[in-house]
Amino acid sequence: MAGPQAKFLDRAEQVAALIFYAFLVYHNWPENLSAGAMAPALILLSEGAIVLFLVIRRPTEGISLRVKDWIVAIAGTVAPLLVVKTQEPSHVAVGATLLLIGMFIQISAKLSLRRSFGLVAANRGVKTGGAYRYVRHPMYLGYMISHVGFLLMSPTLWNVAVYAVGWSCLILRVAFEERLLSGDAAYQAFKRKVPFRLIPGVY
Numbered sequence: 001m002a003g004p005q006a007k008f009l010d011r012a013e014q015v016a017a018l019i020f021y022a023f024l025v026y027h028n029w030p031e032n033l034s035a036g037a038m039a040p041a042l043i044l045l046s047e048g049a050i051v052l053f054l055v056i057r058r059p060t061e062g063i064s065l066r067v068k069d070w071i072v073a074i075a076g077t078v079a080p081l082l083v084v085k086t087q088e089p090s091h092v093a094v095g096a097t098l099l100l101i102g103m104f105i106q107i108s109a110k111l112s113l114r115r116s117f118g119l120v121a122a123n124r125g126v127k128t129g130g131a132y133r134y135v136r137h138p139m140y141l142g143y144m145i146s147h148v149g150f151l152l153m154s155p156t157l158w159n160v161a162v163y164a165v166g167w168s169c170l171i172l173r174v175a176f177e178e179r180l181l182s183g184d185a186a187y188q189a190f191k192r193k194v195p196f197r198l199i200p201g202v203y
Contacts, residue, residue, distance in 0.1 A: 014055055017077060021051045024081040040085040042099045043150045047081060049103065050143075053110045069176045076169025079162045080147060083154065091152040098149030105131065106142025113139075126186040128193070135196050136178075140170050144198075174198065 024047055028040035064070070089095070112130030131138035147163050174197050181187040197203055 013073075016074065017051050017054050020078050020081045021047060024083075028083070028085050040154075042096060042103070043083065043146070046099065046103045046106070046146045049107055049110070053113075064176070064180055066176070069180075072169045072172045072176060076166050076173055079166035079169065080143070082162045083150060083159045084156070086154040086156060089153040090155060095149045095151075095153035098152065099146050100149075102142045102144070102146030102149060104142070105145060106139045109139035109142060126181065126184055126190055128190050132190075133194065134200055135198055136191065136194050137174050137197050140174060141198050143170065 028044055030041050109131040112132055113127050151159055
C-alpha cells in the first residue's frame, strides 16, 4: 500500500492513541504526592512513553490492511489504557519495582527501534540490536511486566479484565507481526538468530 491512504492510516493510529491516553490521564491523574499516587503516576509515565514514541515514529507504506490486524492492535492498545487506580494501593514495593523494570525494558526496546515503532503490524525495517538480541518482541515483554506491577498495586476485577483482553491481543499481535515480517529475508535471518518471541527459553 502506498500514497495518501498509508499516510492517513498512520495518522489515524496516532490520533487514536492520543485520545485514549487522554482518557487514562483523566481517570488516573494523581490527586497528591502521597504513596497512594505512585501507581497511577508510574502507569501514566509508562503508557505516556508509548504514546510519545508513537507520535514521533517513522511513517511507513508497509502497514497491514487486514481488518483483524487493526481490531487486535486497537483493542490491545486501548484495553491497558482503561485501568483505574484504587483508593489505597497494595504491594507498593513489589508493584512499583515491576512497573519500573517493565518500563526500562519497553523503553530500551523503543530506543533500539528508534522511530521504527507502530501499533498495527507493519514493516518499518528489521531491527536486531539492543533489547532485540534476547527476544524478538522485548517491548511487549516490558508492557506485560509493567501491567503486572500496576495490577499488584491496584488489584481490581476491572483491571484484571482489561489486562486479560490486552494480553490476549498482545499475543495475537505477535503472531500477526511475525506473519507480515516473515516475508522479509532479513527477518527470517533474525528469527534463526533469536528463537524466542517473548520469554527466553519459554516462548
